[in-house]
Amino acid sequence: MKLYVNGAEHDVTATPDMPLLWALRDLMGLTGTKFGCGIAQCGACTVHVDGAPLRSCVTPVSAVAGKKITTIEGLSADGQHPVQQAWAELDVVQCGYCQSGQIMSAAALLAKLPTPSDQDIDQALSGNICRCGTYPRIRAAVHRAAALAKG
Amino acid sequence: MDTFLSKPATTSRRDFLKTGAVVGSGLVIGFVVPAANRFARAQTPPLPVPATIQASGFAPNAFLRIGNDDRVTVLLAHSEMGQGIWTTLPMLIAEELDADWSRISVEHAPAAQAYAHPAFGMQMTGGSSTTWSEFDRYRGAGAMARALLLQAAAQRWQVPAATLRTENGAVVNGSEKLRYGDLADAAALLKTPDPKTLVLKDPKDWKLIGKGAKRLDSPEKITGRAKFGMDVQFEGLLTAVVARAPVFGGKLLKFDATAAKAVTGVRNVVQVPSGVAVIADHYWAALQGRAALVVEWEAGPHAGLDTDKLRSDFITMAASPGTVAAQAGDAAAAMAKASKTVEAHYSVPYLAHAPMEPLNCTVKISPDACEIWTGTQFQTVDQQVAAGITGLKPEQITIHTTFLGGGFGRRATPVADFVTEAVHVAKAANAPVKTVWSREDDVRGGYYRPGYVQWAKVGLDAQGLPIAWQQRLVGQSITAGTPFEPFTVKNGIDATSVEGVADSPYVLGTAAHRVELHSPQTGIPVLWWRSVGHSYNGFVMESLIDELAHAAGQDPVAYRRVLLKDHPRHLAALNLAAEKFGWGKPAAKGRGHGIAVHESFGSFVAQAAEVSVENGQIRVHRVVCAIDCGLAVNPDNIKAQMESGIAFGLGAALYSRLSFKDGQVQESNYHDYRVLRLNEMPLVEAYIVPSTEKMGGIGEPGTPPIAPAVANALFALTGQRLRDLPLTLAPAAATPA
Numbered sequence: 001m002k003l004y005v006n007g008a009e010h011d012v013t014a015t016p017d018m019p020l021l022w023a024l025r026d027l028m029g030l031t032g033t034k035f036g037c038g039i040a041q042c043g044a045c046t047v048h049v050d051g052a053p054l055r056s057c058v059t060p061v062s063a064v065a066g067k068k069i070t071t072i073e074g075l076s077a078d079g080q081h082p083v084q085q086a087w088a089e090l091d092v093v094q095c096g097y098c099q100s101g102q103i104m105s106a107a108a109l110l111a112k113l114p115t116p117s118d119q120d121i122d123q124a125l126s127g128n129i130c131r132c133g134t135y136p137r138i139r140a141a142v143h144r145a146a147a148l149a150k151g
Numbered sequence: 152m153d154t155f156l157s158k159p160a161t162t163s164r165r166d167f168l169k170t171g172a173v174v175g176s177g178l179v180i181g182f183v184v185p186a187a188n189r190f191a192r193a194q195t196p197p198l199p200v201p202a203t204i205q206a207s208g209f210a211p212n213a214f215l216r217i218g219n220d221d222r223v224t225v226l227l228a229h230s231e232m233g234q235g236i237w238t239t240l241p242m243l244i245a246e247e248l249d250a251d252w253s254r255i256s257v258e259h260a261p262a263a264q265a266y267a268h269p270a271f272g273m274q275m276t277g278g279s280s281t282t283w284s285e286f287d288r289y290r291g292a293g294a295m296a297r298a299l300l301l302q303a304a305a306q307r308w309q310v311p312a313a314t315l316r317t318e319n320g321a322v323v324n325g326s327e328k329l330r331y332g333d334l335a336d337a338a339a340l341l342k343t344p345d346p347k348t349l350v351l352k353d354p355k356d357w358k359l360i361g362k363g364a365k366r367l368d369s370p371e372k373i374t375g376r377a378k379f380g381m382d383v384q385f386e387g388l389l390t391a392v393v394a395r396a397p398v399f400g401g402k403l404l405k406f407d408a409t410a411a412k413a414v415t416g417v418r419n420v421v422q423v424p425s426g427v428a429v430i431a432d433h434y435w436a437a438l439q440g441r442a443a444l445v446v447e448w449e450a451g452p453h454a455g456l457d458t459d460k461l462r463s464d465f466i467t468m469a470a471s472p473g474t475v476a477a478q479a480g481d482a483a484a485a486m487a488k489a490s491k492t493v494e495a496h497y498s499v500p501y502l503a504h505a506p507m508e509p510l511n512c513t514v515k516i517s518p519d520a521c522e523i524w525t526g527t528q529f530q531t532v533d534q535q536v537a538a539g540i541t542g543l544k545p546e547q548i549t550i551h552t553t554f555l556g557g558g559f560g561r562r563a564t565p566v567a568d569f570v571t572e573a574v575h576v577a578k579a580a581n582a583p584v585k586t587v588w589s590r591e592d593d594v595r596g597g598y599y600r601p602g603y604v605q606w607a608k609v610g611l612d613a614q615g616l617p618i619a620w621q622q623r624l625v626g627q628s629i630t631a632g633t634p635f636e637p638f639t640v641k642n643g644i645d646a647t648s649v650e651g652v653a654d655s656p657y658v659l660g661t662a663a664h665r666v667e668l669h670s671p672q673t674g675i676p677v678l679w680w681r682s683v684g685h686s687y688n689g690f691v692m693e694s695l696i697d698e699l700a701h702a703a704g705q706d707p708v709a710y711r712r713v714l715l716k717d718h719p720r721h722l723a724a725l726n727l728a729a730e731k732f733g734w735g736k737p738a739a740k741g742r743g744h745g746i747a748v749h750e751s752f753g754s755f756v757a758q759a760a761e762v763s764v765e766n767g768q769i770r771v772h773r774v775v776c777a778i779d780c781g782l783a784v785n786p787d788n789i790k791a792q793m794e795s796g797i798a799f800g801l802g803a804a805l806y807s808r809l810s811f812k813d814g815q816v817q818e819s820n821y822h823d824y825r826v827l828r829l830n831e832m833p834l835v836e837a838y839i840v841p842s843t844e845k846m847g848g849i850g851e852p853g854t855p856p857i858a859p860a861v862a863n864a865l866f867a868l869t870g871q872r873l874r875d876l877p878l879t880l881a882p883a884a885a886t887p888a
Contacts, residue, residue, distance in 0.1 A: 022435040031384070032374070034507075034508070035434070038589060039821075041821040041822050073374070073375050073376075075374075088370065091366045093366065095554070096368065099373060103373060125829045129826060130507070131505065132798075133799055139829070
């Protein structure tokens with residue numbers, strides 16, 4: 001089947017029920033999207049499908065064939081998305097494992113709500129677990145990214 | 152080869168080796184253990200001798216490489232798991248080297264004796280010890296490199312080295328500059344200076360230490376390029392998941408692999424000591440294969456494991472004398488003279504580490520080598536177990552340490568559980584295999600923070616001060632029965648079980664005290680969990696002190712000030728937190744304030760918390776944290792680690808618990824093993840006590856105080872004293888007046 005990921009067409013051989021997460025990681029070698037729980041509880045697997053955030057660990061490839069898929073690798077060229085810039089500026093990351101998902105969720109939020117409130121951020125990002133506790137910096141970085149995006 | 156082996160051995164100084172036998176490969180600084188000492192138990196820092204560079208330019212045991220491309224590569228002898236050493240250790244080198252920060256690259260060092268922990272003698276990361284233990288060694292490596300580069304520049308310019316200075320990756324001679332990259336090859340050919348002649352920078356000249364630098368691992372971690380163990384991929388690599396006994400200590404009776412092997416992508420099904428491995432082209436196929444596996448287990452001796460029974464057994468044990476961990480005077484006699492006594496039982500549950508990256512380990516075995524890729528905290532142990540299984544020597548085991556997606560101690564098993572299993576799988580499969588744990592495997596796979604029950608009885612005099620202190624701890628020993636036991640268990644007491652109680656300033660400050668320990672065996676594998684014994688002893692001690700303050704009719708801070716009057720570092724942290732929190736001002740309506748101060752891993756941390764209760768749910772609004780960790784090398788990272796330790800401890804304080812029924816762990820994933828989420832994170836203000844005292848750690852010390860600070864705040868708000876974690880309010884207190 002054909003999957004459109006980060007602007008490129010990929011021809012993959014997968015059973016229709018194979019979660020997109022594993023097609024990305026194991027069939028296409030795109031390991032930026034992470035496995036944390038497999039049941040859409042932790043958000044580490046978040047990608048964009050037609051611009052909307054999606055947990056790829058519970059999304060079968062058959063459901064996204066033909067749709068525009070964006071992973072962390074395709075969010076920007078060279079890490080220059082405002083969310084990535086803010087993340088770097090505020091030293092958000094610690095172990096970093098959850099951060100692909102955090103960044104994808106944050107980017108999707110800002111695409112929908114350019115100036116989110118703390119409550120908007122809570123709602124949009126509480127599905128992304130961080131065991132390192134980078135939450136305070138994530139909150140600050142989302143606000144900073146919103147400011148950077150405004151220009 | 153080792154032309155300097157005849158150098159007399161000394162243990163009192165650190166010699167730095169410089170390598171450079173091959174022209175054109177840049178300058179390398181490192182440590183090498185001489186052959187005579189290679190198999191000695193390294194209790195002291197390795198004795199260095201120069202070593203030759205191999206043709207590829209790679210030098211064994213390098214700490215620092217300066218290439219003729221001007222790249223400065225720092226090799227870390229410890230594993231980055233979020234705690235920030237990927238940046239802090241390079242800061243130490245860059246400071247002394249006067250490096251250009253934009254030219255720094257970082258790698259995990261290979262597994263080799265030269266990288267053994269300076270204090271603990273094996274290559275490992277844990278105990279919140281990396282920065283203080285490497286403070287001299289990494290600075291020295293930078294200073295050595297700088298000395299050689301200066302010398303090389305002096306020769307190039309034909310001027311005395313003393314007339315030159317270094318700045319931002321270059322040696323400067325008036326208006327002329329030579330970049331380190333241009334000097335590296337020449338510097339590599341110079342004679343190693345006597346380390347005694349090296350002068351480290353005066354602290355007043357520090358540009359990085361005490362100030363900080365931007366995290367060096369941000370670029371790869373924010374673009375998805377960072378490679379964790381889970382991300383290792385190469386031609387021919389298969390993936391395995393293992394079916395393990397649902398009850399600890401259970402035995403495999405039989406299995407039928409027919410259906411499993413019929414799953415598309417499954418290549419093989421093999422038995423290993425820990426269970427049955429399904430080996431496939433990729434994780435999804437392996438998982439489907441395992442689901443199709445028919446396996447029969449014999450439950451074994453722990454089939455009756457049950458949370459309620461464990462608790463009642465532990466409470467029974469707490470009522471009988473245990474092994475003495477600390478004692479002075481006659482506590483029972485002094486208790487009889489007390490004006491008032493406070494008696495309580497405390498308990499904490501078994502906890503999973505649940506790092507975001509589930510456990511995984513990639514193994515490739517060939518006739519005379521074994522390569523392992525994983526995020527590990529225990530490289531030396533991994534080499535030893537892999538050697539035992541493959542029949543190779545430890546030096547033939549190569550460990551590629553990847554970024555760890557969280558460690559918290561789970562990736563530091565004395566018996567190297569997940570590495571052992573992965574080596575067995577690769578061996579049985581006769582192919583390179585990445586063994587991956589699902590989240591369910593992780594939550595149910597053991598190696599938990601042990602659950603504890605504690606009984607305490609404290610007698611107060613007429614002024615409300617303790618004159619008799621009795622305490623019994625009941626919980627599993629982490630190191631008994633492991634290779635670490637000879638070093639951590641003395642006279643029947645595992646030091647990690649009683650840390651924070653047996654050495655508590657409150658206990659030792661009470662003339663008549665007796666602390667006893669029971670270390671039951673339950674069959675549940677246990678392990679250190681961020682802050683180890685302090686993770687529960689901090690909760691017990693700082694809740695107990697609060698109870699004593701209340702019994703004495705005194706303010707919790709004022710009471711602690713009296714008891715800690717001879718402990719200036721505790722006091723400094725306590726006072727700073729109290730001041731910044733605004734302790735003493737009445738809480739707003741519907742809010743409660745609580746405080747705790749606890750020493751662990753060489754640092755002193757106080758936290759004050761503000762809580763409310765909404766619809767029966769505990770809400771923590773604000774935490775003010777003060778830490779005295781001695782010299783603050785990387786202040787912003789210290790604050791990040793306080794935020795981190797608080798989040799980790801708060802999730803456990805409020806939500807996390809493992810329960811056992813009919814031998815099995817009941818929880819399985821993040822939906823029922825609950826951890827803290829973004830919307831539950833309080834505002835955190837972290838302050839650093841200005842201190843010139845001995846440097847302590849920062850990775851773990853932020854965790855112990857949060858549970859008691861919150862419990863104490865809840866008491867202040869509701870009048871309900873919660874002595875069990877996770878904190879659960881009784882319905883009566885759910886809606887305070």
